[in-house]
Amino acid sequence: MPPTTPNPAFLQIQDVVKDFGATRAVNNVSVDIAQGEIFALLGSSGCGKSTLLRMLAGFETPTAGRILLGGRDLATLPAHERPMNMMFQSYALFPHLTVFENIAFGLKREGMARDRIAAQVEAMLKLVQLSAFAQRKPHQLSGGQQQRVALARSLAKQPQLLLLDEPLGALDKKLREQTQIELVNIVESVGVTCVMVTHDQEEAMTMASRVAVMSEGRFLQVGAPAEIYETPATRFVADFIGNVNLMDGTLDVDEPDHCVIGCDDCKHYVGHGITGTAGMAVTVAVRPEKITLTRAEPAGEFNRVPGTIKELSYFGSFTVFHLQLASGARLKVSQANTQRHNDDRLTWGDTAWASWSDSAQIVLTQ
Amino acid sequence: MNGLRRHFNGRTAVIAAPFLFLLAFFLLPFLIVGKISVSEMETVAFKDVLIVVDGAVQLTLKYANYVFLAEDPLYLETYLSSIQYAAATTVLCLAIGYPFAYFMARAKPTVQPALLMLVMLPFWTSFLLRVYAWRGLLTEGGWAHSVITGLGLDHGLAALGLIAAPGQLIHTPFSLVLGMTYNYLPFMILPLYANLAKMDLRLLEAAADLGATPWVAFWTVTVPLSKAGIIAGSMLVFIPCIGEFVIPELLGGPETLMIGRVLWDEFFSNNDWPMASTVAVMMVLLIIVPLAIFNKYQAEAQERTR
Amino acid sequence: MKASRAGIWFGRGWLSAGFLFLYVPIVTLVIFSFNDSQIPNVWRGFTLKWYAALATDTEMQSGLWLSLQIAFLTACGSVVLGTMAAFALVKYRRFTGRTLFSGMVSAPLVMPEVVVGLSLLLMLVSMQRLLGFPERGLGTIWLGHLLLGMAYATVVIQARLQDMNPQLEEAAMDLGARPHQVFWLVTLPLITQSLLSAWLLTFTISLDDVVLSAFLSGPGSTTMPLVIFSRARLGLNPSVNAVATIIVAVVAVGVVIASYLIARAEARRQAELAAATKA
Numbered sequence: 001m002p003p004t005t006p007n008p009a010f011l012q013i014q015d016v017v018k019d020f021g022a023t024r025a026v027n028n029v030s031v032d033i034a035q036g037e038i039f040a041l042l043g044s045s046g047c048g049k050s051t052l053l054r055m056l057a058g059f060e061t062p063t064a065g066r067i068l069l070g071g072r073d074l075a076t077l078p079a080h081e082r083p084m085n086m087m088f089q090s091y092a093l094f095p096h097l098t099v100f101e102n103i104a105f106g107l108k109r110e111g112m113a114r115d116r117i118a119a120q121v122e123a124m125l126k127l128v129q130l131s132a133f134a135q136r137k138p139h140q141l142s143g144g145q146q147q148r149v150a151l152a153r154s155l156a157k158q159p160q161l162l163l164l165d166e167p168l169g170a171l172d173k174k175l176r177e178q179t180q181i182e183l184v185n186i187v188e189s190v191g192v193t194c195v196m197v198t199h200d201q202e203e204a205m206t207m208a209s210r211v212a213v214m215s216e217g218r219f220l221q222v223g224a225p226a227e228i229y230e231t232p233a234t235r236f237v238a239d240f241i242g243n244v245n246l247m248d249g250t251l252d253v254d255e256p257d258h259c260v261i262g263c264d265d266c267k268h269y270v271g272h273g274i275t276g277t278a279g280m281a282v283t284v285a286v287r288p289e290k291i292t293l294t295r296a297e298p299a300g301e302f303n304r305v306p307g308t309i310k311e312l313s314y315f316g317s318f319t320v321f322h323l324q325l326a327s328g329a330r331l332k333v334s335q336a337n338t339q340r341h342n343d344d345r346l347t348w349g350d351t352a353w354a355s356w357s358d359s360a361q362i363v364l365t366q
Numbered sequence: 367m368n369g370l371r372r373h374f375n376g377r378t379a380v381i382a383a384p385f386l387f388l389l390a391f392f393l394l395p396f397l398i399v400g401k402i403s404v405s406e407m408e409t410v411a412f413k414d415v416l417i418v419v420d421g422a423v424q425l426t427l428k429y430a431n432y433v434f435l436a437e438d439p440l441y442l443e444t445y446l447s448s449i450q451y452a453a454a455t456t457v458l459c460l461a462i463g464y465p466f467a468y469f470m471a472r473a474k475p476t477v478q479p480a481l482l483m484l485v486m487l488p489f490w491t492s493f494l495l496r497v498y499a500w501r502g503l504l505t506e507g508g509w510a511h512s513v514i515t516g517l518g519l520d521h522g523l524a525a526l527g528l529i530a531a532p533g534q535l536i537h538t539p540f541s542l543v544l545g546m547t548y549n550y551l552p553f554m555i556l557p558l559y560a561n562l563a564k565m566d567l568r569l570l571e572a573a574a575d576l577g578a579t580p581w582v583a584f585w586t587v588t589v590p591l592s593k594a595g596i597i598a599g600s601m602l603v604f605i606p607c608i609g610e611f612v613i614p615e616l617l618g619g620p621e622t623l624m625i626g627r628v629l630w631d632e633f634f635s636n637n638d639w640p641m642a643s644t645v646a647v648m649m650v651l652l653i654i655v656p657l658a659i660f661n662k663y664q665a666e667a668q669e670r671t672r
Numbered sequence: 673m674k675a676s677r678a679g680i681w682f683g684r685g686w687l688s689a690g691f692l693f694l695y696v697p698i699v700t701l702v703i704f705s706f707n708d709s710q711i712p713n714v715w716r717g718f719t720l721k722w723y724a725a726l727a728t729d730t731e732m733q734s735g736l737w738l739s740l741q742i743a744f745l746t747a748c749g750s751v752v753l754g755t756m757a758a759f760a761l762v763k764y765r766r767f768t769g770r771t772l773f774s775g776m777v778s779a780p781l782v783m784p785e786v787v788v789g790l791s792l793l794l795m796l797v798s799m800q801r802l803l804g805f806p807e808r809g810l811g812t813i814w815l816g817h818l819l820l821g822m823a824y825a826t827v828v829i830q831a832r833l834q835d836m837n838p839q840l841e842e843a844a845m846d847l848g849a850r851p852h853q854v855f856w857l858v859t860l861p862l863i864t865q866s867l868l869s870a871w872l873l874t875f876t877i878s879l880d881d882v883v884l885s886a887f888l889s890g891p892g893s894t895t896m897p898l899v900i901f902s903r904a905r906l907g908l909n910p911s912v913n914a915v916a917t918i919i920v921a922v923v924a925v926g927v928v929i930a931s932y933l934i935a936r937a938e939a940r941r942q943a944e945l946a947a948a949t950k951a
Contacts (some may be wrong), residue, residue, distance in 0.1 A: 392780070470687065472683065488694050490927050498904045502701070509700060611786050
């Protein structure tokens with residue numbers, strides 16, 4: 001059952017560092033995770049996210065720093081005594097045990113009575129909709145079914161914290177979309193706090209309530225998916241998440257309610273002020289879907305640039321255009337194909353104007 | 367798995383038991399052999415190396431055995447001859463075994479387990495008996511003897527110096543190398559097969575796609591990739607062959623000098639324990655270099671699979 | 673990749689010749705055990721008298737009994753020590769003396785038996801002078817075989833342990849199993865087959881051993897291979913052929929059955945593994 005007043009600092013990671021010999025895998029990471037939250041660690045391979053997860057599980061010990069769960073320091077607890085369970089990337093289902101026995105494994109270790117174990121296992125099987133498969137062995141199940149057994153097994157002990165290691169990595173695209181939603185529903189219905197590790201942006205953004213973008217052992221930004229996407233804190237984050245156009249320029253005018261930035265190809269009028277000094281170098285980031293392409297020249301002198309269409313990629317529901325600008329730089333524009341038939345569709349070689357509103361830009365100083 | 371360390375006291379026991387066993391019954395005996403090789407033989411026992419005389423500790427090391435070993439041409443010849451026979455056996459095993467393992471690995475996957483079993487079967491049967499069987503085959507009246515003399519091959523062997531005289535096939539270098547090759551062939555085939563069976567056949571397809579004929583692809587792709595198997599197999603044949611005793615005893619003759627037999631004779635026939643120990647120490651030193659190579663390869667192979 | 677016709681026939685030819693080479697000696701042993709002649713080499717007629725002679729051959733029988741006992745003890749001891757050594761080498765990456773340990777474990781595989789036998793014997797003799805025991809006999813032979821057997825067992829079990837998905841043991845720990853429970857409930861069931869292979873392998877090696885047994889045996893403890901060896905040294909002896917045939921028959925039946933069972937279990941295991949872990 002979801003708690004009534006969730007503890008905002010249920011899982012506390014404080015200044016955690018992990019060294020493997022001379023390599024620093026996790027470099028001073030701190031965050032408070034709320035009870036009932038689904039928190040994602042997002043990054044490419046080698047960024048330290050799996051190491052951090054393993055430290056939570058107890059398979060690695062931090063070189064420095066503390067990890068607290070519900071106020072209790074986990075340093076004194078070995079892996080098999082921690083009140084958290086992990087769903088492994090390879091599922092790690094015991095091949096010599098049936099589905100039932102796999103799920104019951106953790107409950108048996110607790111010394112639970114047999115009838116209670118049976119009841120709990122049945123409940124878990126019902127939760128993941130695999131009640132008919134209780135007596136099968138793992139090799140007799142499909143990939144998606146195995147994943148659900150792994151999930152059921154990790155929830156059977158009603159852990160205080162659920163750890164997911166690349167939960168959807170092995171599934172194909174269709175199955176992944178379906179499972180993403182199912183997984184979130186199950187986790188939320190159980191109400192367990194969840195930390196997941198993934199390299200897949202889509203997975204992190206759709207499933208988590210907050211995402212931490214990790215690189216080289218550090219947190220670059222922590223926030224809700226929309227926040228990370230629409231308000232990235234650095235160039236790296238802006239570039240890492242989704243697609244983005246980055247334009248370097250100088251801050252010409254800086255007023256409390258607006259600012260003007262001059263770039264090679266165009267001038268930006270941004271509808272809010274930023275903290276900075278005139279003449280400072282900044283980068284303006286604009287997401288491809290925030291840009292409109294028209295044949296006709298838009299009015300005004302700001303937030304528009306002409307160019308020639310050099311590439312286009314048709315994705316069915318939308319098309320991505322690569323617009324070559326005067327300076328040689330390319331602008332990526334994404335347009336939804338809202339009309340089935342369009343006789344005036346833009347194509348290679350056409351000249352077009354790209355334009356955007358004054359709230360579309362993200363101004364980055366790092 | 368660092369989290370285990372603090373809480374698994376059994377870990378020390380698990381490492382300690384075999385470790386202590388090996389220290390006590392493998393390493394310690396070698397040290398004792400070393401000590402005995404420099405001591406003097408006194409009827410059935412041997413004088414102690416360290417004795418206390420008038421309050422002072424005296425070290426009597428008798429290097430005479432080592433000196434003798436170095437000076438006597440027979441011992442040197444025997445060591446060299448052992449290496450030669452071992453090398454010849456290894457080369458023959460490789461020549462016969464590599465194609466064998468190759469064709470096994472390329473056979474239909476359903477047939478391979480049966481082939482493997484057929485190769486393993488002689489291995490599980492007593493090797494002593496199989497060596498004895500060759501004795502029967504190569505003595506006058508035996509099948510192999512009849513075939514070889516019938517085809518006149520024995521004259522060729524005599525010309526090569528592999529047998530003393532035509533017609534006498536047993537107790538010759540020929541019978542010795544034949545026996546050793548026969549016995550150690552599975553030891554060459556198995557690592558090679560394991561290696562070749564794991565090879566990705568698509569690499570050969572890529573080679574063909576880039577214009578290599580099957581023959582060229584074999585030499586430029588398959589053979590280099592099977593290097594680990596070749597080395598493992600060769601080491602598993604060469605090193606034990608140097609110190610072989612049973613096969614030289616049953617199939618070898620007076621002119622086939624093998625160091626294993628020398629050690630045995632020193633011990634059982636001459637009752638000269640220090641001499642036997644000296645021979646043993648020299649044998650170990652002789653083997654240490656190939657052994658170190660073998661170990662290094664094993665360790666590297668293990669690291670690669672992690 | 674399709675091989676040429678010539679290539680296929682060459683391959684088949686080579687394999688056939690090779691198998692012929694491997695099996696002709698064994699077949700001759702068997703055939704001549706039925707030979708009615710003192711000289712087992714020349715065929716004179718069919719007889720079973722050599723097998724009948726075995727019934728009264730007390731030397732051979734006691735040798736067989738001793739060898740079976742030692743082989744059984746060796747196999748059991750080797751599997752236990754080998755499992756420990758394999759664990760030490762695979763699971764515990766860093767401990768003092770690891771290179772020495774690793775070298776010592778694999779050395780008996782390639783070290784000449786005469787050297788191992790001599791050194792062990794000399795140590796036992798020194799022990800006997802100092803402490804009054806042990807007497808050379810079953811126990812000392814067992815010791816030598818154990819050294820050799822442990823090396824083989826470690827290789828077999830180590831290979832299996834390295835193959836195993838380490839996340840299975842982590843999952844067990846994550847679900848609350850204490851380290852020793854992880855071993856008994858998860859690791860052991862998964863390596864059972866390799867333990868059996870190691871047992872059979874070391875049993876065979878012990879049963880067949882000549883050199884170590886020669887160095888380490890005492891009066892009254894003559895193993896079967898030693899009996900055969902001393903007879904074989906003197907010349908060709910039909911009783912040896914008879915024993916050989918019996919051994920070959922037993923081994924052949926055993927290997928065929930075992931291979932079949934192993935192949936079946938292996939196929940099952942591969943299917944389980946491939947499905948339980950992501951490819």
